[in-house]
Amino acid sequence: MTGHNGPSDSDGPEDPTGGGAGPNGVSNAAYGALGYLLAGLLFWGGVGLALDRWLGTNFLVLIGLLLGGAAAMYLIYVRYGKG
Amino acid sequence: MSLVTLAAGPGFEAPGPEDFKFPDIAGGVTKPMVLIVLSVVIVFGFYWLTGRRALVVPSRAQFAGESVYRFVRDGVARDAIGPEFARFVPYLTALFSFVLVNNIFGIIPVLQFPSMSRIGFPAALALMSWLTFNYVGIRRKGLGTYLKQVCIPPDVPTWILPILIPLEFFQTIITRPLTLGLRLFANMFAGHLLLLVFILGGDFMLLHGSAALPFLSPFAFVMGIGMTIFEALIEVLQAYIFVLLTALYIAGALAEEH
Numbered sequence: 001m002t003g004h005n006g007p008s009d010s011d012g013p014e015d016p017t018g019g020g021a022g023p024n025g026v027s028n029a030a031y032g033a034l035g036y037l038l039a040g041l042l043f044w045g046g047v048g049l050a051l052d053r054w055l056g057t058n059f060l061v062l063i064g065l066l067l068g069g070a071a072a073m074y075l076i077y078v079r080y081g082k083g
Numbered sequence: 084m085s086l087v088t089l090a091a092g093p094g095f096e097a098p099g100p101e102d103f104k105f106p107d108i109a110g111g112v113t114k115p116m117v118l119i120v121l122s123v124v125i126v127f128g129f130y131w132l133t134g135r136r137a138l139v140v141p142s143r144a145q146f147a148g149e150s151v152y153r154f155v156r157d158g159v160a161r162d163a164i165g166p167e168f169a170r171f172v173p174y175l176t177a178l179f180s181f182v183l184v185n186n187i188f189g190i191i192p193v194l195q196f197p198s199m200s201r202i203g204f205p206a207a208l209a210l211m212s213w214l215t216f217n218y219v220g221i222r223r224k225g226l227g228t229y230l231k232q233v234c235i236p237p238d239v240p241t242w243i244l245p246i247l248i249p250l251e252f253f254q255t256i257i258t259r260p261l262t263l264g265l266r267l268f269a270n271m272f273a274g275h276l277l278l279l280v281f282i283l284g285g286d287f288m289l290l291h292g293s294a295a296l297p298f299l300s301p302f303a304f305v306m307g308i309g310m311t312i313f314e315a316l317i318e319v320l321q322a323y324i325f326v327l328l329t330a331l332y333i334a335g336a337l338a339e340e341h
Contacts, residue, residue: 028331035262039254044246071246075254078236 029080036079040072041065095287098279103200103272118198122184126177155179155326163330164337171333174215178208179326182267186318189275190311197318200271202264209264212329217256220336229336263328270321274314281307 048064051057105113133148141149155176160168182199189197199205220229233255234248285303288296 028328031262031328035254035258036250038262039258040250042258043250043253067246068250071243071250074239074243075236075247075250078239 040068044068
């Protein structure tokens with residue numbers, strides 16, 4: 001995936017927003033992951049769709065969905081996967 | 084589900100969204116509204132009765148009231164939020180009790196309708212939780228820092244940020260309240276529909292079914308009873324998940340950067 005140059009592990013696993021503080025971190029990650037995937041597909045898919053409408057093309061929505069999905073998975077890794 | 088509808092054959096009207104619409108009782112007031120008011124009375128009455136003469140050695144009633152409170156305080160607020168949990172306990176406890184009572188209405192005879200299966204109620208609760216965690220975050224850090232923390236994930240290469248920043252913003256500001264409200268709504272809606280299918284299906288088989296159908300109706304009723312028990316579990320679980328996620332969002336808004 002896109003994040004090949006892995007971020008340097010500077011601090012602990014504490015993540016600022018939506019961080020799994022306490023023993024409920026796992027369930028938070030599960031719901032957070034769903035939220036990210038949804039957000040990624042909706043937002044970048046939506047941008048692709050809007051560009052398609054504007055430019056009269058039909059493939060940008062697919063690119064948007066793929067980009068959004070990939071970005072969401074990367075974010076899930078960054079927010080929950082490390083540490 | 085399809086078995087019941089198939090077996091019932093023509094004449095059986097499968098339950099649908101129409102079953103969630105109620106006629107006016109008087110002046111635009113419908114059953115779900117009455118249930119909401121009733122739930123407020125019940126929650127208030129419960130805490131008033133169990134807490135009005137609080138003793139160091141609690142009575143049985145006081146113990147019951149404090150158990151719910153303690154569950155939210157220790158099981159949700161302290162676990163999720165950490166040292167600053169105390170000031171959020173009243174809101175979380177009220178929220179939990181309110182959602183729980185309204186959900187349980189789904190399987191109480193006569194009432195038999197989970198108010199949260201009408202989208203407006205969970206939407207309002209999700210909005211309140213959304214306002215709370217954003218307010219807490221902005222109050223703590225200032226708008227700029229809060230937004231920066233919401234939008235910019237730590238330790239990622241800079242070139243990828245243009246893709247991630249709008250996504251993070253969208254996730255926190257839009258999909259969070261959306262999924263919070265929809266999860267509660269959809270669980271209550273689907274659960275109530277499921278009960279309707281089995282019980283109304285069994286009812287139809289028993290009273291209007293031809294040939295062997297009346298003799299098969301006990302299976303539908305047994306499934307209906309089983310589903311009712313299952314529904315009780317879901318109703319408690321969804322109330323818990325709603326407050327837990329609210330607490331986690333507050334925790335996220337309060338957390339310091341690194």
